[in-house]
Amino acid sequence: MTRARHTDVRETIGEDHPTCRLRDILDRVGDKWSVLVMNLLGSGPKRYSELQRAIEGISQRMLTLTLRSLERDGLVERTVTPTSPPRVDYALTPVGQTLSAQVSGLITWAEQHREHVAASRLRYDAS
Incomplete structure (x- = not known):
């Protein structure tokens, strides 16, 4: 049996094809840090430090990159209040x-099924 060779979709149909543009958006909103940030911001604006404390395991650099990417994509807005030091809210x-709402549903699903997924991984890895 021969295994299918992995081919980058962009190579076969071109970067301007709707499938590639869709994949680009899904890559952004589907990465774990974006999902967690969006979920937290769903309950209202947060300061950078609030986000960092609430997301276990995220580095300062990764949080900054994630927020910038979400801002660039028009999903998050950054507001600077001129105080000393400046206050920045997202x-x-x-x-x-x-x-x-979609992100919140995904988080809820993950919380409800994480034990099942962990047990399935253990069974799979043991076989």
Whole structure:
């Protein structure tokens, strides 16, 4: 039996094809840090330090990159209040809010099924 060779979708259909553009968006909103940030912001604006404390395991650099990417994609907005030191708040944009319910559902599903997934991994790895 021959195994199918992995081919990058962009190589076969071109980067401007709707499938590639869709994959680009799914890559952004589907990565674990983006999902966790969006879930936290679903309950309202947060300061950077609040986000960092709430997301176990995220580095300062990764949180900064994630927030910048979400801001670039129009899902998160950054508001600077000129105080000393400046206060920076992050909130979901109206488009980000439309995604928030979906992200929340994914988080709920993961919480409800994590034990099943862990047990299945153990069984699989043991065989």
